Amino acid sequence: MKQSAAKEPIARKEIGDRSAVEPTLQWKLEHIFPSRTDWDKEFARVENAIREVAGFQGTLGQSTASLQRALEIHSQVASTLDRVYVYAHLLRDEDTRDQEGQALAERASRLGTRFAEAASFLEPEILAIPSEQLAKILESKELALWRHYLEDLLRKKQHTLSPREEEMLAMAGEVTRIPRTVFGMLNDADLTFGSIRDEKGEEVEITHGRYSLFLESNDRRVRRDTWLALYQSYAAHKNTFASLLSGAVKRDIFFARARGYPSALHAALHPANIPVDVYHTLVATVDEKRDVVHRAMSMRRRLLGVDDLRVHDLHAPLALADPPKVSWSEACRLLLEGLAPLGEEYLDALRRGLAGGWIDVMETRGKRSGAYSWGAYGTHPYVLLNYQGTIDHLFTLAHEMGHAMHHYFTNETQPYVYSHYPIFLAEVASTTNEALLLDHLLRVQKDPVWRTALLTQAIDQIRGTVITQVIFAQFELALHEMAEAGEPLTVASFSEAYRRVFTRMLGPDLVFDDMAALGWARIPHFYNNFYVYQYATGYAAAVALSNRVLKDGEQARKDYLGFLKAGDSDYPIEILRRAGVDLSSPKPVLDTLERFAFLLDQLEEHLSQHGAAAVSGG
Numbered sequence: 001m002k003q004s005a006a007k008e009p010i011a012r013k014e015i016g017d018r019s020a021v022e023p024t025l026q027w028k029l030e031h032i033f034p035s036r037t038d039w040d041k042e043f044a045r046v047e048n049a050i051r052e053v054a055g056f057q058g059t060l061g062q063s064t065a066s067l068q069r070a071l072e073i074h075s076q077v078a079s080t081l082d083r084v085y086v087y088a089h090l091l092r093d094e095d096t097r098d099q100e101g102q103a104l105a106e107r108a109s110r111l112g113t114r115f116a117e118a119a120s121f122l123e124p125e126i127l128a129i130p131s132e133q134l135a136k137i138l139e140s141k142e143l144a145l146w147r148h149y150l151e152d153l154l155r156k157k158q159h160t161l162s163p164r165e166e167e168m169l170a171m172a173g174e175v176t177r178i179p180r181t182v183f184g185m186l187n188d189a190d191l192t193f194g195s196i197r198d199e200k201g202e203e204v205e206i207t208h209g210r211y212s213l214f215l216e217s218n219d220r221r222v223r224r225d226t227w228l229a230l231y232q233s234y235a236a237h238k239n240t241f242a243s244l245l246s247g248a249v250k251r252d253i254f255f256a257r258a259r260g261y262p263s264a265l266h267a268a269l270h271p272a273n274i275p276v277d278v279y280h281t282l283v284a285t286v287d288e289k290r291d292v293v294h295r296a297m298s299m300r301r302r303l304l305g306v307d308d309l310r311v312h313d314l315h316a317p318l319a320l321a322d323p324p325k326v327s328w329s330e331a332c333r334l335l336l337e338g339l340a341p342l343g344e345e346y347l348d349a350l351r352r353g354l355a356g357g358w359i360d361v362m363e364t365r366g367k368r369s370g371a372y373s374w375g376a377y378g379t380h381p382y383v384l385l386n387y388q389g390t391i392d393h394l395f396t397l398a399h400e401m402g403h404a405m406h407h408y409f410t411n412e413t414q415p416y417v418y419s420h421y422p423i424f425l426a427e428v429a430s431t432t433n434e435a436l437l438l439d440h441l442l443r444v445q446k447d448p449v450w451r452t453a454l455l456t457q458a459i460d461q462i463r464g465t466v467i468t469q470v471i472f473a474q475f476e477l478a479l480h481e482m483a484e485a486g487e488p489l490t491v492a493s494f495s496e497a498y499r500r501v502f503t504r505m506l507g508p509d510l511v512f513d514d515m516a517a518l519g520w521a522r523i524p525h526f527y528n529n530f531y532v533y534q535y536a537t538g539y540a541a542a543v544a545l546s547n548r549v550l551k552d553g554e555q556a557r558k559d560y561l562g563f564l565k566a567g568d569s570d571y572p573i574e575i576l577r578r579a580g581v582d583l584s585s586p587k588p589v590l591d592t593l594e595r596f597a598f599l600l601d602q603l604e605e606h607l608s609q610h611g612a613a614a615v616s617g618g
Contacts, residue, residue: 003120015207017096018364022053025328028357032087032379042084046111049077055116057163075416076493081115082376085107088330089616090382092367094360098615109174116159116170121163123153141315143271148569151214156271157181159259169258175242176254180527181246186237187524188368191232196225206230207370209386209420215315216390238491241521246489251477252529264480268530272422273571274489277535278583279473285586286470286536287505289593293467294507296459296600301509303607309509311516318456318603324449326394327360328387335398338437339370343550349408352380353401359383370524372394373403373430377419391453393503395461398437402430410567417568422532424572425467427538429564434461447609455603462596467505467540468587473533475502476526494520520527540588543595544581556580 018026033039039210049051056070088108094099137143138150153160154516161169181346193206199219204210214226232480234241249264256267291365301309303318332354336347351358360367364385375381381404387393406429437460441454478497483489495517502519525532545563548556563579576583 012013013296015205015363015365017198018367021362021364025359025361026357027090027360027382027384029090029382031317031357032083032090032376039084039087042080043107044117046077046084048082049080049116050072052113053115056122057121057125061133064137064142065470067126067137068142068146069470070416071143074122077115078119078418079377082347083111083379086111086374086376086379086382088405090374093384094183095366096368097366098427103558107176113170116173117167120166120170123160124163124166126150126153127157127160137319138448140470145415145418152571155273159261159267159270161259163289179244179251181559183241183244183524183527183539184368186240189366191237193229196229197223209363212315213388213390216317216392219319220304220316222413223229223312223316224310227310228515230522231515231518234513235518238521241490242489242494245479245494245520245526246483248481248527249489250530252480253483254416263484265477266529270426274573275584279477279530279584280588282468282533282536283477284335285589286467287474287592289590290505290507291322292593292597293463294509294602296463297507297509297597299600299604308511310511313518314510315460318451318607324391324453325389326391327389330497331387331394331397333399334441335433336392336443338398338440339433339558341436342560345402345561346405353383353404354406355381358404359385360387361387363388370503371400373400373407375404375407375411377411377416381405391457392460395437395457397433398433399430402433405429405433406564409561409564413565414567414569419567422560422572424534424537425454425563425575427535428541428576430574431465431535431539431542432545432549432560435542436549439546439550441505448606449535451606452603452610454590456601456605459596459599459603462539462592462599466536466592467597469535471505471533472502472523472525473530473536475520476504476530476532479526481528491518536589537583541581541583542593543592544588545579548580574607574608 005203022169028584033042053070056066056073059066061067067406085108088101088104092098092105095101101571126134134150134154138147143150160166160478164278173418188208193211195203195205196214198214199217200224206214211226212232215223217223217226218480252264253268256264259267261267263271265276265279267277270381287320297309300313301307304313304316306313335354336350339347339350358380360383367386367547368384369386371383371385373381383400383404385393385397385400403426406421411419438458442451442458445451445454475498478501479494482493482497495514499512499517502516503510506512520526547561547583549560559579563575566575568579569575573584581588
């Protein structure tokens, strides 16, 4: 039974414990630390090194050599801390119920806060160096590696506080993480969603992983029951979730005001040198073209044959009686085939990732929900999945391995100081993978059922990655503007704002009731301020990059690998521009919306030609 489940991890009835999962489907944390003892030793090393970092205070302006030494030691300690922190949190995510994992993650978080406090003097002290002396430092050969870092630091000088004030903000880090931490524990460890009857009338437990699976059911009753089971749990705790989200918004405003930014939006975008106009232009461009989104909703309602399109219908397969299933081994094969245009250097790393203990594949009891890619400098990336064997989860694999390859190539190329590529670039590589995989499957797959599913996937990908994320971006901006204006943040105000942006963007065909308006309560990304808009900009960039790779061949492939290897060595707008994409223009977003309309045309034409075959497979 265990062997069968490992080969075809798509079963829906029972969630097993981690011990039942084949080792080849588990990530290997021993690649970071061979044992818990080794983790403890590195933890102690960081504790001791924190005092060494603090000892540089007051010395940075003495000479170029003293500044160079301080920056090098800071990077070494930060890199070790990364490994300690990532290991502990990956261990916790294997089973969020496990007390030891929780304890290690908490210890690592506290250690991170202590390091931030001890090192908080660094940037203010650098900025306090007299301008003439600092100009010479910037031109010195000894600090050539650090030039971009130092120039960027000077750019942010206006919003950098005194050493004591920076220390106080660092000390506040542990407290201000509470809303996100509590949301994660409540969402992943404590909430339960009960059971429903599946298509065969058998009772099955609803989990985060199964929720998305059952929302793709052809049985509308199953979709409705699944949606209600999940949303009723959030509704039962709506006041708690409202308090947590309110705390996160107020945290953002606190830090923005403390640093002298005009708004939380400015504070979020300025560190990566992203003009706020990029955010507003994205939102305005999609809003102006919302008629094509309304068309998609109308088409979905018509193809599903329902009078009232509901939220639980938004992921139902269009005109499919039996959506294709994809085993884990098949998913890996298809991914390698789809990403072949990126070349052998990329594929070689990808093969190692798929086979080498990078990925935790199966959903298990207590495991963190969803999917992500993460890692520390000097280690290979790690990918968490809860694979359910659907086409959507195939594309989730492509997405997360895009993140993983970005981490891998950046870490192989850049020093630690430039190894954390900015969030603005984070969703580009992941979505480029999805776009290339989709193009490959549409070219090689002739089966009408598959093609219907793929066209639906492409449409839903743009709706989910661009349209929905822009809706979230509008909602998030509205919340921060409400709080900045002194308006109350309550269940009612959250739900009204959420309802307003959804109904405007998705149009009159969607029935958006009071329960649907509580959707804000289950979105973890709202606890990372102004993150979600970057899914949309990332998708627009990915479409442009994937098209260039497919059309322009070797040079485009080299440019793309250059993007993956650049890390944080330049500003993200410039890194993308060198790869062939200009996100300061609305054109990539407009091109993406045109692609959306084209795909709608293709699906309508395909279903008109293959109606019965597309439903039954011929």
